[in-house]
Amino acid sequence: MIRYVVAIVLTVAILGVSFAGLDTASTAASEREVRASITDLEDAAVSLLSNDELPPEGHPGAQRLVTVEMPATSLTTKPISHFELRRVTGERLSVVTFRIEGGPMHTETIDVPIRNATGGDVVELSGTEDRRLRLTLTGDAQRRPVVTVVRFDEIDAT
Numbered sequence: 001m002i003r004y005v006v007a008i009v010l011t012v013a014i015l016g017v018s019f020a021g022l023d024t025a026s027t028a029a030s031e032r033e034v035r036a037s038i039t040d041l042e043d044a045a046v047s048l049l050s051n052d053e054l055p056p057e058g059h060p061g062a063q064r065l066v067t068v069e070m071p072a073t074s075l076t077t078k079p080i081s082h083f084e085l086r087r088v089t090g091e092r093l094s095v096v097t098f099r100i101e102g103g104p105m106h107t108e109t110i111d112v113p114i115r116n117a118t119g120g121d122v123v124e125l126s127g128t129e130d131r132r133l134r135l136t137l138t139g140d141a142q143r144r145p146v147v148t149v150v151r152f153d154e155i156d157a158t
Helices: 002-051 152-157
Strands: 063-068 080-087 094-100 105-110 122-125 131-139 145-151
Touching (some): 002 080, 002 105, 002 131, 002 145, 145 152
Antiparallel strands (some): 063 131, 080 094, 131 145
């Protein structure tokens, strides 16, 4: 009888440690996936600013398409509870903040000024589906280059 009790206690302890490790690994996997998407986004935005010229007024600018992978809930990944691109006021850079469900807020700096489809300084992404973005080189009020980020679901809605 004692053997069975000891076996059950050991099994529960091993499962508890395994689930804790699985939770840590799934958070790390989601974080890697999101950081890779942020790098892709930054590369595309920097490419627009450094390789393309501002279009004349009334003409479309150069574009890049980027997919931001949004991890779903599974044994190997956790979902994102917050993802936001925000232009830093008065600066020529932007900040990406994201949070993996149950974890701390993470911040990455992108050396590109961004704006959303309506000209605002914030682009929010949410959900567990990958988000396709169109990045377009446009000019701000002073005709300085800025990258306009539009979600494909916003394009379809217009």
